Amino acid sequence: MRKFSFLLSRRWVLFFVVVILLSWLAWVLGEWQFHRLEDRKDRNEVIERNVHADPVPVEDVLAPDEPVPNSAQWKKVRATGTYDVADTIIVRYRTRDGASGVDVLVPLVPREGPALLVDRGWMSTGNSGTSSAADVPAPPSGEVTITGWVRQDATGDSTKVSAQSTRAISSTRIAEALDIGAYRGFVDLETETPEPAESLERAELPDTGNGPHFFYGLQWWFFGVLAIVGFIWMAVDEYRGKTHARSRRKPARKPARKTSQKPARKPVR
Known part of the structure; x- marks a missing residue:
C-alpha cells in the first residue's frame, strides 16, 4: 500500500x-x-x-370553471353551435415547415351553455407575418357540428389578448377579453359539418415517439x-512513473572483485 x-x-x-x-x-x-x-x-x-377514441359530447369532458386535466388532453369531443365570427381571435407567430402563419380561433356558441373556443386551423401569411380576422376564410354559417381534440390552456405573458389577437391560447384570458362565458381549454378542429367553402390547414397531431x-x-x-x-x-500511470523514476535513481551494483589465489608453493625437499 x-x-x-x-x-x-x-x-x-x-x-x-x-x-x-x-x-x-x-x-x-x-x-x-x-x-x-x-x-x-x-x-x-x-x-x-x-x-x-370515438368523440364524446364536449360537456362530458370540459367545464367552464375547471381547468382541463392531463387525462383529457387530446380527447376527441363533438359540439354543435354557431360560429361567432365577430369574436374571431388571431393566434400569431405560428410556423409550419418554415413558413410563417397564424391560427384562427373562433367561439362556437351553442343554443344553451358556454361557448367553446375552436382552433379552426392554420393559415399562411406569406411575408407579412400578420393577419386580421377580415383576411381569414369564413367558417360555415348557421348551425355547425364539429369534432376536435381537447387542448389545455397556455400560461404566461404570451396569452395576453390585444386587438383580438394573441400569441398563445388561454380560454380564461380570451373569454375575459370577449366578455363571454366559455369552457376552459379549447379544441383543435378535426371536422366541421357542413364544410366551409375554403378550409384552413388542420392541427398537427402530437409526436408520440419516446424521444x-x-x-x-x-x-x-x-x-x-x-x-x-x-x-x-x-493513478496507475502515476504509480508506474514513480516506480520507473526510482529504478533509474538507484545506483547500479559494482561487480564483486575476484581475489586471485596464488598457487601453493611446493614443499622443498
Missing part, C-alpha cells in the same frame, strides 16, 4: 473528490433522463388512447463511469 501513498496527497485527494462529484452528477442526470422517458411514455399512452431520453440517460451514465476509469488509469 505504501506504493500508492501518493494518493493521500492534497492534489490527488481533491482530484478524487472532483471525480466522485462528477460521477454522482452524471448518475443523477441519467436518472432524470430516464424519469423523463417514463413521463413521456405515460403521456404518449394517454394521447394514443384519446386521439383514436432521445433513453440515449441521453445512457450517455450521462457513461460519462460517470468514464470519470472513474480515467481516475484509476491516471
Whole structure:
C-alpha cells in the first residue's frame, strides 16, 4: 500500500473528490433522463388512447370553471353551435415547415351553455407575418357540428389578448377579453359539418415517439463511469512513473572483485 501513498496527497485527494462529484452528477442526470422517458411514455399512452377514441359530447369532458386535466388532453369531443365570427381571435407567430402563419380561433356558441373556443386551423401569411380576422376564410354559417381534440390552456405573458389577437391560447384570458362565458381549454378542429367553402390547414397531431431520453440517460451514465476509469488509469500511470523514476535513481551494483589465489608453493625437499 505504501506504493500508492501518493494518493493521500492534497492534489490527488481533491482530484478524487472532483471525480466522485462528477460521477454522482452524471448518475443523477441519467436518472432524470430516464424519469423523463417514463413521463413521456405515460403521456404518449394517454394521447394514443384519446386521439383514436370515438368523440364524446364536449360537456362530458370540459367545464367552464375547471381547468382541463392531463387525462383529457387530446380527447376527441363533438359540439354543435354557431360560429361567432365577430369574436374571431388571431393566434400569431405560428410556423409550419418554415413558413410563417397564424391560427384562427373562433367561439362556437351553442343554443344553451358556454361557448367553446375552436382552433379552426392554420393559415399562411406569406411575408407579412400578420393577419386580421377580415383576411381569414369564413367558417360555415348557421348551425355547425364539429369534432376536435381537447387542448389545455397556455400560461404566461404570451396569452395576453390585444386587438383580438394573441400569441398563445388561454380560454380564461380570451373569454375575459370577449366578455363571454366559455369552457376552459379549447379544441383543435378535426371536422366541421357542413364544410366551409375554403378550409384552413388542420392541427398537427402530437409526436408520440419516446424521444432521445433513453440515449441521453445512457450517455450521462457513461460519462460517470468514464470519470472513474480515467481516475484509476491516471493513478496507475502515476504509480508506474514513480516506480520507473526510482529504478533509474538507484545506483547500479559494482561487480564483486575476484581475489586471485596464488598457487601453493611446493614443499622443498
